[in-house]
Amino acid sequence: MSKHRVAMVGTLRPGLVAALTERFEALELADIDPADAETVEVAVTSGGWGVRVEHLDQLPQLRAIVNHGVGYDTSDIAEARRRGIVIANTPDVLTDCVADVAVGALIDVMRGLSAADRFVRGGQWAAGQEPPLARRVTGVRVGILGLGRIGRAIARRLEAFDAVLSYVARSEKTDVSYTYAASPVELARGCNVLVVAAAGGEQSRHLVDADVLEALGPRGFLVNVARGSIVDEDALVAALEAGGLAGAALDVFADEPHVPAELLSRDDVVLLPHLGSATVETRADMAELAVANVEQFLTKGTLVTPIDP
Secondary structure, X not given: OOOOEEEEOOOOOHHHHHHHHHHOEEEEXXXXXXXXXXXXXXXXXXXXXXXXXXXXXXXXXXOEEEEEOOOOOOOOHHHHHHOOOEEEOOOOOOHHHHHHHHHHHHXXXXXXXXXXXXXXXXXXXXXXXXXXXXXXXXXXXXEEEOOOHHHHHHHXXXXXXXXXXXXXXXXXXXXXXXXXXXXXXXXXXXXXEEEEOOOOOHHHOOOEOHHHHHHHOOXXXXXXXXXXXXXXXXXXXXXXXXXXXXXXXXXXXXXOOEOOHHHOOOOOEEEOOOOOOOOHHHHHHHHHXXXXXXXXXXXXXXXXXXXXX
16 A cells, blocks of 8 residues: 655654654655646645745645644745635643743843853863853743743743733633733833743734833843744843843844844853753654644545644
């Protein structure tokens, strides 16, 4: 019995490619003959690549897109839906690891841990110098921009630090005790640390702009583990250079893997290579869930984890 043909759009993780090729006739989109493209019903991609209009045009019988990752804003979701194509992502399985990184990055930038590591390695400590004093994490006021799965997991972890928590979401939540803020500016004005955990896409582009950073202020820190597009990077650089912000910890950037050159030499900035989900266990779980979505769609016509309509 022949295997179902599946298109792989963009560069996918080796573990995912291995799992797909084991179960299906999984081919890079560029390697699929136009005649064979008529038989492809499912495409698998990642948050860093996405399935865009030009890809949709190459796969005229496509019926489902499976995104390896929770963020799917790089795919043309509106056009896919217009064509009757359903979309899945891989939520939940990466929530804990991304939340862990958010809290770790928060501690790092506030306590200056990465900077202190460089201080020791650079010989300053051995030379009798003292690193600058850092800021206390316990009891910190944290505003969370986006109280979805990941935002809630971050908040739960920060409760252990006696953090005073507030949030912005599409609507006020009745099942949490955190303070609701009506806007990102209001949220930033009332916290010491602003943690970005919102979904990407045009609706959230530059949600953290110069006004939000000004409200956060010269004693405030920014942590972003969501999407680089949510933060106006030019405004962030300007705020840091003017002393309008105490620091930032960033796992995501607007033009990955490129990082604004102005940030590279700053000790008040922690820079991470989009590693929120980068653990052996989580990447295996993500691949397994992506494959399960493909398998269920091809056998039952439904998805395990469809995105919200």
